[in-house]
Amino acid sequence: MKRNSDDHLFNLAFGETSEAERAELEAKAATDPAVAAKLRELRNLKADLRSLADVPPDQLSNDRLRDAILGQGLKPKQAFDWSWVWMPALSCVLVAGLMMGIRHRQSVEPSLVGSAVVSLQTSGVPLFSGDKGGDLAANFKPSESKKRSEVQRIDPVSFRHPVSRKGGHGRSWRRRHGLSGLYADVNLGAGSGIDENDVAPGGLNTVSLPVGAADARISGLKPVDNTSATPAVVVIEPDKDKDSGTQQAREVANSKNVVIGG
Amino acid sequence: MSLLAANLLGLVLTCGHQGLGTDVSYVHSGIFQSARIAPNAADPAYLSMLPNVVKLFEHDQPIGIAVLIDSSGLYLAPKNSINTEEEIEGHFPNGQTGHLRRLNTDSLTGLALLKSDYVPPNARPVSVIPADPNPGTLLVVMMDSGSVRGRLDSTEKIGIAKVTGRLVPLSEVRFETPTSTLSGALVFTTSGVFVGAINATLAKLPAGAADFRAQFSTKLSNQAVPVGGLGGGGAAGNGQIADSLGPADMTVAYTPGVDVLRRVVEGFLSPSHIVAYASLGVFCRNGAGGALITQVVAESPADKIGMQAGDMIVSMGLYMVRSQIDFAKIMNKARPGEQTFIRFDRGGRVYMKGVTFGRILD
Numbered sequence: 001m002k003r004n005s006d007d008h009l010f011n012l013a014f015g016e017t018s019e020a021e022r023a024e025l026e027a028k029a030a031t032d033p034a035v036a037a038k039l040r041e042l043r044n045l046k047a048d049l050r051s052l053a054d055v056p057p058d059q060l061s062n063d064r065l066r067d068a069i070l071g072q073g074l075k076p077k078q079a080f081d082w083s084w085v086w087m088p089a090l091s092c093v094l095v096a097g098l099m100m101g102i103r104h105r106q107s108v109e110p111s112l113v114g115s116a117v118v119s120l121q122t123s124g125v126p127l128f129s130g131d132k133g134g135d136l137a138a139n140f141k142p143s144e145s146k147k148r149s150e151v152q153r154i155d156p157v158s159f160r161h162p163v164s165r166k167g168g169h170g171r172s173w174r175r176r177h178g179l180s181g182l183y184a185d186v187n188l189g190a191g192s193g194i195d196e197n198d199v200a201p202g203g204l205n206t207v208s209l210p211v212g213a214a215d216a217r218i219s220g221l222k223p224v225d226n227t228s229a230t231p232a233v234v235v236i237e238p239d240k241d242k243d244s245g246t247q248q249a250r251e252v253a254n255s256k257n258v259v260i261g262g
Numbered sequence: 263m264s265l266l267a268a269n270l271l272g273l274v275l276t277c278g279h280q281g282l283g284t285d286v287s288y289v290h291s292g293i294f295q296s297a298r299i300a301p302n303a304a305d306p307a308y309l310s311m312l313p314n315v316v317k318l319f320e321h322d323q324p325i326g327i328a329v330l331i332d333s334s335g336l337y338l339a340p341k342n343s344i345n346t347e348e349e350i351e352g353h354f355p356n357g358q359t360g361h362l363r364r365l366n367t368d369s370l371t372g373l374a375l376l377k378s379d380y381v382p383p384n385a386r387p388v389s390v391i392p393a394d395p396n397p398g399t400l401l402v403v404m405m406d407s408g409s410v411r412g413r414l415d416s417t418e419k420i421g422i423a424k425v426t427g428r429l430v431p432l433s434e435v436r437f438e439t440p441t442s443t444l445s446g447a448l449v450f451t452t453s454g455v456f457v458g459a460i461n462a463t464l465a466k467l468p469a470g471a472a473d474f475r476a477q478f479s480t481k482l483s484n485q486a487v488p489v490g491g492l493g494g495g496g497a498a499g500n501g502q503i504a505d506s507l508g509p510a511d512m513t514v515a516y517t518p519g520v521d522v523l524r525r526v527v528e529g530f531l532s533p534s535h536i537v538a539y540a541s542l543g544v545f546c547r548n549g550a551g552g553a554l555i556t557q558v559v560a561e562s563p564a565d566k567i568g569m570q571a572g573d574m575i576v577s578m579g580l581y582m583v584r585s586q587i588d589f590a591k592i593m594n595k596a597r598p599g600e601q602t603f604i605r606f607d608r609g610g611r612v613y614m615k616g617v618t619f620g621r622i623l624d
Contacts (some may be wrong), residue, residue, distance in 0.1 A: 231587060233420045234432055234516060236462045245445030246342060247372070249462035249516055255420075256548045259556060260586040261427030262541060262593035 009035065013042035233258055298441045301408030307452045308402060308409040312355045313384045317406045318343065318446065319351040324406040326446015328376050329388050329456060332531055335381045340459040341367045341374035343446030356382045366535045368526050370423060370430050371518040372461035375530040388456040390524045401457060403437045404448045412437030412449065420587065421516060427545055429590035431519030433458055439513045449517050458517025540596035540619035544569065546586045552576040552607065553589035567615040569606060577605040
């Protein structure tokens with residue numbers, strides 16, 4: 001009932017009642033202070049709404065309000081936009097990293113042997129079941145793991161002699177650095193018969209290998225001094241020394257002819 | 263007085279040999295035939311480590327010592343001191359006797375794993391030194407009869423087991439030549455950290471050995487080294503270990519490198535007690551810019567990817583192979599089951615294949 005009365009008062013305040021209703025409600029407001037107060041409140045609301053309606057429509061959104069302010073000659077405080085900074089900053093970091101990487105690569109010896117072995121993943125381990133004698137073959141037992149495919153031949157695309165080209169090293173430079181001779185362009189990419197197990201992470205494409213001196217070309221650094229690759233080794237003989245009771249050791253100055261099993 | 267005379271006699275003999283320009287004093291082994299020293303059973307370092315070792319006997323004859331590596335009764339010993347497959351008699355420092363049985367051996371390092379049902383209450387498992395000690399580090403070589411002083415000379419020696427052809431990194435140790443056999447000798451730092459086991463002695467001293475001996479001869483003549491402990495390991499009269507070697511002659515011996523030693527201990531302490539090494543299944547020698555394969559083991563990983571005798575390995579993974587030693591170093595770091603790619607040259611053509619390392623069990 002009260003709700004119905006409020007609706008009538010609302011209609012009265014906004015001029016949406018008939019003459020009969022208007023006369024009845026105003027008479028009621030004249031006798032009832034509460035009704036009069038409510039009617040007064042609603043009429044004030046109408047006045048407020050009217051003043052709101054006086055705000056130009058183009059100022060009712062932030063963008064339009066900003067445009068309106070600018071139109072009056074006022075300038076908002078300029079906030080610095082950082083969103084574009086990361087791109088040139090990232091570019092600088094990448095360039096610096098690349099330069100440092102190149103310098104580091106040039107200062108490192110080409111051989112990383114002995115540091116670690118690249119481990120890709122582990123599965124089906126073939127098993128050697130003994131190593132107690134010299135006949136390694138006799139002690140080898142085949143694995144239960146699945147057979148791998150037969151060797152797939154990687155045919156070099158072509159052989160070529162190094163030629164001087166614009167911007168590259170000349171023949172004399174390559175001869176000085178041991179890179180002269182025949183090169184083999186080895187295609188390690190798609191269609192070369194290599195399955196996914198054959199290619200390093202990141203993939204390899206064509207590699208130019210000087211035949212017989214592949215190390216130097218691959219490393220891009222100084223050629224290999226093969227004499228340093230045959231260091232002195234200590235050969236542990238199976239026979240016991242009569243005096244010490246231990247196995248005999250023998251130093252071999254050059255390991256060139258030492259047979260290694262692995 | 264007689265002691266000094268005996269040492270001077272040894273010096274005279276030494277100088278005499280050098281004067282003749284011969285190596286007669288060490289023709290057959292790295293142990294000089296003169297001026298030996300008795301192991302010191304009163305060495306404090308020896309005594310501090312004694313509770314953690316057991317003396318091994320065969321037919322009532324001492325054959326060496328074993329050191330506790332796990333409180334469950336697992337002992338490590340050089341296997342070249344053990345001649346039997348049966349149980350070995352053990353004499354513990356507290357007077358107890360027991361039997362130890364061999365659980366496994368590692369042919370690469372010449373170490374054996376023994377299991378004892380008895381462990382003295384005050385025995386503590388030793389720890390393997392975490393990293394290569396610096397050359398010059400003072401060492402204690404423990405035998406069943408005592409210890410002698412030693413010094414680490416190098417941790418970068420490359421050893422090749424002639425039978426298997428496998429590479430084993432070695433530490434070179436020089437120590438005073440004991441009067442007793444070195445079979446079964448263990449090497450510790452003076453603080454009791456396990457460094458290795460003597461598995462071989464040099465059959466002929468390398469170049470510079472004469473200078474090395476002359477160094478000690480000079481010290482002897484200058485009396486820079488206390489000699490009162492002769493018969494007590496060359497220790498100083500107060501039983502302390504001197505920080506220099508001599509006056510006895512020197513033995514050059516080898517122990518497995520620290521890395522491989524740790525690998526062996528880890529394998530022995532695993533539930534299977536197995537030490538596994540990666541294998542490709544080839545034998546090779548040095549080639550022109552690579553490791554030239556001389557033999558491929560049938561059904562090995564190398565065989566399965568089609569490698570043949572005559573192929574030359576030029577790289578493995580990201581690492582170049584310039585010689586068979588490089589190949590051995592890579593294999594030494596590899597683990598069974600790891601996959602890598604291998605590049606090899608066959609008649610001027612380059613092949614590249616993925617391969618999974620097999621394993622060699624002892």
